[in-house]
Amino acid sequence: MKTLVMVVEDDRGLREQLVQILATASDMECVGAFASGESALTHISKKQPDVVLMDIRLPGMSGIECVSEIRKFAPAMQIIMVTIYEDSERIFRALKAGANGYLVKSSPPDQLLEAIRDAYKGGAPMSSHIARKVIQHFHMIGPSLKEADNLSPREREVLDLLSLGFIYKEIGAKLNIGSETVRTYVKNICQKMHVRSRLEAVAKHRSAS
Amino acid sequence: MKTLVMVVEDDRGLREQLVQILATASDMECVGAFASGESALTHISKKQPDVVLMDIRLPGMSGIECVSEIRKFAPAMQIIMVTIYEDSERIFRALKAGANGYLVKSSPPDQLLEAIRDAYKGGAPMSSHIARKVIQHFHMIGPSLKEADNLSPREREVLDLLSLGFIYKEIGAKLNIGSETVRTYVKNICQKMHVRSRLEAVAKHRSAS
DNA sequence: TAAACCATCCCCCACTTGGGGTAAAAATCA
DNA sequence: TGATTTTTACCCCAAGTGGGGGATGGTTTA
CATH class of the missing domain: 1.10.10.10 (Winged helix-like DNA-binding domain superfamily/Winged helix DNA-binding domain)
Structure with a gap:
């Protein structure tokens, strides 16, 4: 049984690139690639992907809003943010909205595929710098009194x-x-x-x- | 320049095992292996390790307390918890105390070495399940109602x-x-x-x- | 102008909580 | 093993709280 993956990314070049990377993996199948959160939402129920790759900057509804919407009816679906933004603000908002992972777009193809497998298995793939920012959040809220x-x-x-x-x-x-x-x-x-x-x-x- | 690593682990077998794994890495050097937090603290200033592998269950002072102590004088030292405990409680307390990473003891040797390199480069190595628990914490505090x-x-x-x-x-x-x-x-x-x-x-x- | 909201105060009643105990089995530590 | 901590449980009583009301002005808004 292949892992079903959906891509939501407005940049056509990058979107097709992601689809191609997925095509190279024998254990995965791309069940949809959309340019906006709205169009993704209208098809996601039928496609039932296991994992969704989600851009943050999207025309119209943002990727974070889209995650919130998906979470309303698919609490167990794995959603990985794939984006250029590394600011704590967006990272935390995405995670709070229900994202399961957070990769920067510069991640190499094999890392991307590994992240999808990790998410599917119940992990939480994060790029190195993202993980550090998440950890730092705990340092901030400090040594529990x-x-x-x-x-x-x-x-x-x-x-x-x-x-x-x-x-x-x-x-x-x-x-x-x-x-x-x-x-x-x-x-x-x-x-x-x-x-x-x-x-x-x-x-x-x-x-x- | 080798990465200097210190080990704090009370179980003798596991401690020597960790030291041996470190010995297999040409880019690392073990600058001390201690069986208690207290003894580690007395030597850590002189040894100045880049990365510390820290067990949580230790006789006397706990690993988490030890992290707190280290953080008082070495805020930039990288500390990776290496432990069998996977309960959210301990994970969060360790991270809040200032740990930079969290591995389960069952992690294979090459993953351990990779984690040390990751931490040294400014990442935050976490075992798959640990990362998921950390992420779930954000899901809990949820989309600001x-x-x-x-x-x-x-x-x-x-x-x-x-x-x-x-x-x-x-x-x-x-x-x-x-x-x-x-x-x-x-x-x-x-x-x-x-x-x-x-x-x-x-x-x-x-x-x- | 009427409706809607806000800030303020009061009553009753059942339930919950805070503060003060006591105590025994189980687990853990020394 | 003996000492300590943890977990469990019960007692009383006074105070605080939740749920249900009602009431008076004032302000905003439709």
Whole structure:
């Protein structure tokens, strides 16, 4: 079974180049190459590609918007951005919109094919510089304040669920423990983090993550 | 000029294995192999490695703590975590502490060497599954929800204070309004943001920022 | 002008949470 | 092995919160 790939790229030269690269791989099949996000969206449901190569700069709808749209009905489809932009702003917006990978256009053909295979297998292919920028984002948001450091794994688990807005009952149900036990955890967490309420703990927790 | 590499790994077998792999690379030189974070820290200033391979589970100080310590005096040193742990929790803590890469221990030798070169050149080597988990983090914090958009200025003000962990009384005092009024705002905010509680609203609010 | 929205305040009631405990089984460490 | 930490669970009580109302002016807008 071949991996089905779709290309969305407005520059005709580059688009045909991508299609040709795909043709050289015996384990892949190009099921469509479009010049705009709009035209890609009208065909994507029928074609059901496994992986989509998406340019960011497109006429009309941007590649990032297109990713958002695709994600609404195909949460598991693999989408790799292929673009010249290396600014953190676009990278993060694309990733937040739901992209699974991010390659710069200068990537050599074999790296492109390897990236498609990687994405298909559940990886997240990124060009070297892109990966570094992503990692740097974590350095920025910094060493998680030591306040949350000495929480036990279970306590951290509770704190995470708390951060998602669940009440004790629900957390208890999810973790298969009683809500009273959850209360105990929260009390311990509040003590360890030197805050008065679960809400402050969540605020502190999120600002550190 | 060879790339200077240091190894921090408590398991003797694996440590010597890593040293041997490094010995096979003509462009690298192992300048130290330590069994604990503490001993590594006492020698790292003299050895001045370009890249450090760091285990997470270590006796005494954890690998993550060790990374934090190294970052205090060597912000530019490349540190690659080499570990069996693939849980998001540890990955993010390590990255936040300042790690530049994250490999699982099952990585083959040539991938390890390539990762060291990648890190040295300014990349951020990650095993396939690790990269996916990092990317998923961005999917989680999602496309900045616009749900908080149609809040009135006053409501936003209340939401901000709420996010800092204040209770209604305190917010009322700060804004010179009654706590009952604050309650009304929070109720409206919850309605507008389609959530059940102030905590969910805060979670949504912060994750969108 | 009427409708819509905003900011402000109040009531009731059931549920949830914070703060204070106690305690035992399980896992981990020394 | 013994000591410590982690995980689990329960108690009481006072305070805070969520959900449902209603009410008064003021401003904007259709």
